[in-house]
Each structure stands twice: as C-alpha cells, then as structure tokens.
Amino acid sequence: MKVMLSYCPLCHRKYQTEDIYLIGKRENVELFYLSCANCGKANLSYSVNLYDSVTSISLTTDLSYQDATRLEKLDPINLVTELNSENASFKGNNSLYKEVLDNFGKLT
Numbered sequence: 001m002k003v004m005l006s007y008c009p010l011c012h013r014k015y016q017t018e019d020i021y022l023i024g025k026r027e028n029v030e031l032f033y034l035s036c037a038n039c040g041k042a043n044l045s046y047s048v049n050l051y052d053s054v055t056s057i058s059l060t061t062d063l064s065y066q067d068a069t070r071l072e073k074l075d076p077i078n079l080v081t082e083l084n085s086e087n088a089s090f091k092g093n094n095s096l097y098k099e100v101l102d103n104f105g106k107l108t
Contacts, residue, residue, distance in 0.1 A: 004056035008036040024072040
C-alpha cells in the first residue's frame with residue numbers, strides 16, 4: 001500500500017523514502033511513521049484499503065519511532081472496560097463516570 005501523506009503538514013517538505021517507516025500491518029490497514037528531516041516533527045498515518053479504494057488519516061505526534069512501534073503492539077483500548085477497571089483515575093466520582101458513559105452511548 002502507498003502512503004498518502006507525501007508532504008510534512010508543518011513545514012511542507014516532501015517526505016523522502018528514508019523518512020517513512022511501516023510499523024504495523026493488519027489485514028487491510030497499514031500504520032506508517034513519518035519523520036521530517038527538515039523540522040524534526042513526526043506523523044502517524046493509517047492507510048485503509050477497502051473496496052478498491054484507499055483512505056488515510058494522519059496525526060502529528062511527539063512519539064519517537066520506538067514509542068510508536070511499542071504502541072502499535074498494544075491491544076486496542078475498550079472504553080467501557082477501562083472505565084470499569086480498578087485503575088480508573090476517577091473511580092468513585094460517579095458524576096464524571098455517568099457523563100462519560102452517557103456520551104459514549106450517544107456515539108454508538
């Protein structure tokens with residue numbers, strides 16, 4: 001699959017081949033780490049290939065390449081599971097918990 005982000009969104013320098021790293025691939029999704037040699041900023045770019053069409057979403061990040069590869073290997077976060085976990089930082093604050101769950105229900 002091809003990376004759709006070809007220019008750094010911050011300084012507009014064209015990415016070179018050595019600036020682009022494939023850090024993960026699952027079925028029809030690829031995750032790329034792009035590092036700009038000009039401004040030093042990095043971007044993560046997901047490319048999804050569905051029905052003979054490619055779409056991409058990118059975000060600027062302060063993650064290093066090593067951090068991004070570690071992050072990619074983690075299991076996805078399930079919001080409901082995390083909110084119910086013993087480690088939830090706002091455990092016991094029912095108003096915040098209720099607000100988050102109410103909003104989560106509206107998104108589904």
